[in-house]
Amino acid sequence: MASHASPGSFTGTSPVWLREPEDVNALVPVLWSRTAEKVDGVLRIGGLSVADLVANVNTPAYVLDEDDFRSRARAFRDGFEGYDVYYAGKAFLSTAVARWVAEEGLCLDVCSDGELTVALRAGVDPARIGYHGNNKSAMELRRAVHAGVGRIIVDSYAEIERLADVAAQLGVVQPVMVRVTAGVEAHTHEFIATAHEDQKFGFSISAGAGFEAARRVVGASSLELRGLHSHIGSQIFDTSGWEVAARRVLGLHAKVAAELGHPMPELDLGGGFGIAYTTQDDPATPADLAAQITRIVAGECAALGIDVPHLSIEPGRAIVGPAMCTVYTVGTVKEVSLDGGAARTYVSVDGGMSDNIRPALYDADYSCTLASRSSAATPVLARVVGKHCESGDIVVKDEFLPGDIGPGDLIAVPGTGAYGRSMASNYNHALRPPVVAVKDGSARVIVRRETVDDLLATDVG
Incomplete structure (x- = not known):
């Protein structure tokens, strides 16, 4: 209960943001x-x-x-009206929670066969499931494709080839998004910042790997390239990072359309929105975040002379946290x-x-x-x-x-x-x-x- 009190009421060895509370029994x-x-x-x-x-x-x-969980889910659903909002199964997932997510009209992001199993057990529509991960096995991909997962986010050239083979064997065309790294350093802990270059996720835009990944997906008859996916980190409180990321990702989006002749209908800018763990944290409302991100994307699309794609976001911890x-x-x-x-x-x-x-x-x-x-x-x-x-x-x-x-x-x-x-x-x-x-x-x-x-x-x- 890091609480509100007059500055300087206590210093000692406490951090500068922590103040002695006027009422130690009160909640913030x-x-x-x-x-x-x-x-x-x-x-x-x-x-x-x-x-x-x-x-x-x-x-x-x-x-x-439960009331709080559902109200936060609805706030993101309504605040980001017209978007697909993906709940982060990795944050916390159970059969009951997966059902709440579906009942509140959200999509579900999973990143393992176990999480997919829980989602399917809960009756979540597979078409509303996205499958993440930087090292999905052929078995995991086969199960996801067979289940009818709505999108698989590919993370390496090997995975593109592996997924193309699995989809061809099953006789389906699998919707795919390509995860790219925009080189943006989110203001967060090093291990949860996921868009700088030196880390395990995604294809680098600046090095040309993102375009090459898109080219390979377009060239695979068993895969359908739906769009690009970017995620700059977690526990983020301002939208400045998304402004830079959107510019770079949408630049690649336009390049794929122009040079590969493949306009992509979707774009996922990730999320990772912050929550208040202590009084030093000041999270924005979903409606405010939506307004800022929508403005950023619309402005970049206008500058590039392209249509605004269908957008997805992933609030991360901000619903269940x-x-x-x-x-x-x-x-x-x-x-x-x-x-x-x-x-x-x-x-x-x-x-x-x-x-x-x-x-x-x-x-x-x-x-x-x-x-x-x-x-x-x-x-x-x-x-x-x-x-x-x-x-x-x-x-x-x-x-x-x-x-x-x-x-x-x-x-x-x-x-x-x-x-x-x-x-x-x-x-x-x-x-x-x-x-x-x-x-x-x-x-x-x-x-x-x-x-x-x-x-x-x-x-x-």
Whole structure:
């Protein structure tokens, strides 16, 4: 709960954006799902107390606000009217979520056979599925083509040849998009910036590889080139990167039409829109993003003298990320003395990097709040850490929590819907947590907690 307070009310060893809260019990709305509220200090989501929720499933547990998820899906669908909006299955996917995506009129992006399996199991129309990935096997491609996937985003010359052979064997013409890199450095972590040249995704526009890939697809009778796909990264807050990327991608779009005689009807500019993990983040609304990106594309098309293609975007974490929080139980609390007479309170919880690897992987910041009671204690600067055997097992690097935080208290971390459960692991043989969906005062487990039997099922020794 990185909160609002007067500048300079606390400095110590906290980051400059973090201020001591005026009310340590209050929520900062932008960080939480739409139904989250505090009642007598107890966090409630979807009309239910998180204390009651975890009493049935134990902690750690992911709590997914269905109303929030659906409202964000609709906001992108309506804000980007006329676009195809692709939900990122890699952020978090389950059968229930895939159905919500379809019911709200969105398309679905998958990048593995497992994600495709979940989508098909949920009854998602294959024609509304896009298949990503930089190293798809012949088996994976065959299954996708046989299922009738609406578009496959090709990422290498080898894949173009492989996919052409698979489609020819199955006697179909497979719609394809060519993923290109525009050389744009998104203002994000190096590992989630995906449009600079020195990385594994796509064909370079500047080196001519993008045009050559398009030429090869056009020359394959079993493939149909629908358009180009560009994705500049994740957790992005402004549209300046898209302005540069659109200019370069649309330049290639026009070149393919002029020199190969193949006008492409579609263009996907990716997305990766940012969410608020802490008060230093200020995400734009889908409607504002749509207006800016539409203006950028229209201007570039006008300058090139070409028609505006049918557009697709991929919001990434922006739909499911804010819709979920993770609830933990505090196990131990200790104070550690720091240089200059400062101190930090270490709060250890019963999860950690096995249920949210992002702080360790990307140095990601998160917020949190005491979720099970109200407190009148003075706020203390705390670091919430996990139970795993790693010094980098940090859940929340810096946050103010009540000074009387103690064993048995519940802590909730907002913004964990994207890449928490989907990147969860069995490190230290931890059991991956359940996902509990809440709506209108009712709750249901949509992904159950792993059991010891699950853990041992693959151990054949």
